[in-house]
Amino acid sequence: MRDIGKILPIDGYHVLMEKSQPADYLKSLTHLYQPLIGIQAVTLYMTLLHEKELQQQSTVQTHHTLMNYMNLPLDDLYRARLKLEGIGLMKTFKEQSDEYSIYTYELRPPFAPAQFFTDEMLAQLLYHHIGQAKFDMLKNHYVKQEQDNKGANITASFNDVFQTVFPDGRYMEAAGDLQDESTGDIMEPDFSWMEQVLKQRMIPTGQVLTYKNRQLIAQMMTLYDLPEYEIEKAVLWALTEENTLNRSEFKEACHDLFRNNHQGTVRLTDKQVETTEEAVQHPTTKEEQLIAELERISPRQLLEDLSNGGQASGQDLKVIREVMTTQGLPSPVMNVLIHYVLLQTNMKLSKAYMETIASHWSRANLKTAREAIAFAKNEKMQYQQRKNRKKSTKKTASKEVVPDWFHNRKKKKQENDDKPQHSNTDKEWQETEQLLKKYSKKKNG
Incomplete structure (x- = not known):
């Protein structure tokens, strides 16, 4: 549901493809890319690829056409497009008009089967998706093993033969392994450490x-x-x-x-984040700011921010890691759980208490910080209502005649008991948001 409205049926699109497809691109899409991005994304790529041959330069197709071609709702098309962008098979550009938007989809050719296995990240992902037996079979089929009887490689390199001279007489130093063989660009990541x-x-x-x-x-x-x-x-x-x-x-x-x-x-997997295509919505209320912060930071950062910027203890991190891995809680939900437990236990990280709540939240299938905060508020409100009903029932059932001094003492004790450690749930979230903001400023400063 969160992807509905990202693009509209009336929005138009063009298809571009500046580079030609490798000879075995269909094999790459079917056997190597499809396990990673799924059949809908591959089908969208093929549809746009053949749509390019049909389109006229002055004609703008609408996304309603794609919906009819693929028999898919628009939110599924949008998610398929994101997968193509993320895997490197498409670039998307957007022009905004008063009535609708026009998208330019620039298709990028997939790796040829043999080249696919030279990209370590894609090859490693494919290995995890299809298993070692299938991976080895595909690699052995597509990657031709070099012959061992060719002898030693004595081919001269560019730097052995040529030397670039600048007009002022300076010579360009050899780039060596810093040159990207595929693009010719000089790439020098920071590996000083x-x-x-x-x-x-x-x-x-x-x-x-x-x-x-x-x-x-x-x-x-x-x-x-x-x-x-x-x-x-x-x-x-x-x-x-x-x-x-x-x-x-x-x-x-x-x-x-x-x-x-x-x-x-x-x-x-599909990353549940807002895309840069739409305007970033800045949180306005304190609770929205807290939710945004809990979605962004890691549990370790949260502990350090709530500990006067100090380093989180290894024992606390071990407890958090065990709860996260055992119950399968996402990081934002885990942040809310940490925050909630600390508030309820006077800033102590109780493992038993955390495990009890975590198992409940895991069964509730909470995925975001917003869902976890709403769930926690609702649970605490229900607990407070049950507690109040129980007390009112006790008061109605008690009809005994007792001295005034006993009434006064009991009333005073009841007033103290009725004061919860953190009675205002909204105030709790705001206080933690202020702590996060305070210690984040200290850390950045």
């Missing part, structure tokens, strides 16, 4: 951090969301006796680290 690690161990950096190895390291960091210190462990683990990087062992090490942290395997 890894260079420092290797230098401390007297390992030649140029031998390990080649262009392809740096590209692999960057992709595995993105795919598995690993911090630098864990990538460092994976690189050192995968070094050979000749101080070169065994790429297969490095990928296995990264996967093992991810599995140890998350108790699962990596999958390509």
Whole structure:
């Protein structure tokens, strides 16, 4: 439902394709891309590809045409388009008019089957989706093994033969492995931290951090969301006796680290985020600001922000990790759970109390911070109503004649008991929002 209205049936579109398709693009789409993005996205790509041949330059088709072609609702088409954009098969441009929008869909050719397996991230994702047996079969079929009887490679490189001279007489230094072989662009990601690690161990950096190895390291960091210190462990683990990087062992090490942290395997799923296509809606109320903050930050950041900016303890992080992995709570929901438990237990992170609530929230299938906050408020309101009904029932049933002094003492005790530790739920969320805002400013400052 959240994707309804992102595009309208009356909105128009053009299709562009500046690069030609590889010879085996249908095999790539069917066997390599389809397991990652699904049949609807592949069908949309093929429909737009053949639509380009039919369209006239001055004619604008509407998205209602696509709905009829594919027999799909518009929100499904929108999600299929996002998958094509995310996997690199499409770029989308938008022109806004008073009545409707016009989109330009620029199709990008898929990798040829053999090239697909040279992209470490796509290959690794495909491996996790279809399993090792099917992956090995496809790779062995599409990637032709080089013949071993060709002898040593003595081909001269560009830098061996040519030298670029500038008008002022300066010579251009050789780019070496920093040059992207596919585009010719010079790419130099920041791996100073890894260079420092290797230098401390007297390992030649140029031998390990080649262009392809740096590209692999960057992709595995993105795919598995690993911090630098864990990538460092994976690189050192995968070094050979000749101080070169065994790429297969490095990928296995990264996967093992991810599995140890998350108790699962990596999958390509739809990311539930708002796209940059629509205007960003800034939160106005304090509760909206709190929800936005809880959606954005990690549980570790939340703990540190609520601890005067100090470092979160290892024990607290272990409790949070166990609850998250056991109950399968998304990070925003986990943030609300942490916040709720801290408020109810005088800023103490009780594991037993957290596990009890987490199992309840997991059964409720909460996915966002907004849903979790609304659910928590509703549960607390129902608890308060049950408590009030129970007290009113007691008062009605009690008809005994007792001295005035006993009434006064009981009334005073009841007033104290009726004061909950945090009676105003809205006030609780606002107080935590102010804490987050305060400590975030300290951290950024």
